[in-house]
Amino acid sequence: MLFNSYEFIFAFLPITFFIYFYLNHKRLTVASKGFLVFSSLFFYSWWNIAYLPLILISMLFNYVIGNSLNKEIEENKKSFSKKSILIFGIVCNIALLGYFKYADFFIENFNFAIGTNVNLLHLILPLAISFFTFQQVAYLVDSYRQETKEYDFLNYALFVTFFPQLIAGPIVHHKEMMPQFANNRNMVKNYRNIALGLFIFSIGLFKKVVIADTFAVWATAGFDTAITLNLFEAWATSLSYTFQLYFDFSGYTDMAIGIALLFNIKLPINFNSPYKALSIQDFWxxxxxxxxxxxxxYIYIPLGGNKKSSFRTYSNLLATFVIGGFWHGAGWTFLFWGFLHGIALIIHRLWSNLGFKMWTWLAWFITFNFVNIAWVFFRAKEWDDAVKVLGGMFSLDNIILPEKLESKLSFLTNYNIEFGYWAENIKGNDFTAIAVILGFILILAFRNSMEKGKDFKLNYKTALLSAICFIGAILSLNKASEFLYFNF
Known part of the structure; x- marks a missing residue:
């Protein structure tokens, strides 16, 4: 079930909200938690009920392992050490994720390297497996460190399945979620939280449906359909995806945070105007x-972090981001994207250690363009797609300007510059250029939704903004559009 769908907005969400608080009003706390778990599992099963047993088995397994790590274990020959139990739990989680997400990738590369012809499994990736796997791995490590105090399976199931963040995060910790569900004050409707939740949800819905899905048309055409791209088409393609990804995923996160607030639960902030970053470290x-x-x-610090030699620190950075790239998808383009970010962080650290500085505008320009170029590999389905887009972005051999400029700039034809339909290959038009400019204005000149939420006051201005965003998004719900991170 999509957040940006009629059935979710007008049926699932209001029904779940009212029944949950009705049960709490009747002091049926256990029943209200059970209902919320049931609703979340229904929400998950809406996609494909065949994978419901998978998440249930995963939850039960990790609950048992986590309980074992919380208990005092006597170190003797008849029992396993806590470290052994932790390693076993992590290996099983990674094996489950690896089987569904990476099996075909390894088979393909094995066939290529050895020259064999092993059949691919063609497994359908279970929804949210990357997110609930990482969340439960974090739970096991926290249990090993004695940072969790939960022994009730219903509460644990609620922690894993809470539907606002189940599908694509934010990735939450047990210790930051369960005290909120245990707080009696959170079991009563809070009208300020409801107003703020609807405000943030409306902004997120508008980001996804109106902004991200508009950029998606040009990004998809440029990466997947177009055979060749001229200079401006290539830049419009890369920038369209850069904006699409941000407004799509931050829009999802806003909606998740807004929905959770309806239930008096505060999810962690996941985005803080990343395209305003002045360095790659600031970006992350x-x-x-x-x-x-x-x-x-759970990766960089256990590898040693920056506590060892400089070489070890740089190696840990690179390894962490290569793993992060691979987590996003089973492909060499994802690995290379992670590698690029790892190298960029190493260069930034070296630069900082040498005490060098640069102008603010130049720092932003370099950071944004690096991120934009790296996203090309993240988005490309094949290496050829990345080469096509990057080739167009940095080639001066194929420049086409709008035909209406020919009368004033006709002398440019002497430099092999043509005039005509400049955005034909990406299904664009003059509005494409305007949208890209507006994209820059939105990410650079305005406060983000979390900043607006901090000083939120229910008045006619916030009510009007919420109404405009909500109605504008609802009127644009003309087709189902999944969130990009559902693929990861």
């Missing part, structure tokens, strides 16, 4: 913040 402190936190706490 702003982009997909909960994933960055996971990579830092």
């Amino acid at each position: 402190r702003r982009w997909h913040i909960t994933l960055s936190r996971f990579l830092r706490d």
Whole structure:
């Protein structure tokens, strides 16, 4: 079930909200939690009920392992050590994820390297497996560190399946979620949270349906359909995807945070205007913040972090981001995207250690363009698609300007510059250029939704903005459009 669908907005969400608080009003706390778990599993099963047993088995397995890690274990020959149990739990989780997400990738590369012809499994990736796997791995590690105090399966199931963040995050910690569900004050409707939740949800819905899906048309045409791209088409393609990805995923996160607030639950901030970043390190402190936190706490630091030699620190950075790239998708383009970001972070650290600085505008320009170029590999389905887009972006051999400029700039024909329909291959028009400019204005000149939420006051201005965003989005719900991170 999509957040941006009529059935979710006008049926599932209001029904779940009212029944949950009705049960709490009747002091049926256990029943209200059970209903929320049931609703979340129904929400998950809406896509494909065949994978419902998978998430149930995963939850039960990790609950048992987590409980084992919370208990005092006598170190003797008849019992396993906590470290052994933790390793076993992590290996099983990664094996499950690896089987569904990476089996065909490894088979393809094995066939290519050895010259064999092993049949691919053609497995359909279970929805949200990357997110609930990482979330439960974090739970196991936290249990090993004695940072969790939960022994009830119903509460654990609620932690894993809570539907606003189940499908694509934010990736949450047990210790930041369960105290909220246990707080009696959160079991009563909070009208300020409801107003703020609807405000943030409306902004997120508008981001996805109106902005991201508009850019999606040009990005999809440029990457997947067009055979060749001229200079402006190539830049319009890459920038369209850069904006599409941001407004799509941050829109999802806004909706998740807004929906959770309806239930008096505060999810962690996942985006903080990442395209305003002045360095690649700053970018990763702003982009997909909960994933960055996971990579830092459960991969980078366990590898040694920056506590060893400089070479080891740089190696740990590179390994962390290559793993992060591979988590996003089973393909060499994802690995290379992670590699690029790892190298960029190493260069930034070297630059900072040498004490060099640069102008603010130049720092932003370099950071944004690096991120934009790296996204080309992230989006491309094949290497050829990336080469096509990047080739067009940096080639001066194929420049086409709008035909209406020919009368004033006709002398440019002497330099092999043509005039005509400049955006034909990406199904664009003059509005494409306007939209890209508006995209820059939105990401650079305006406060983000989380900043607006901090000083939120229910008045005619916020009510009007919510209404405009909500109605504009609803009127644009003319077709089902999945979120990009559902693929990861």
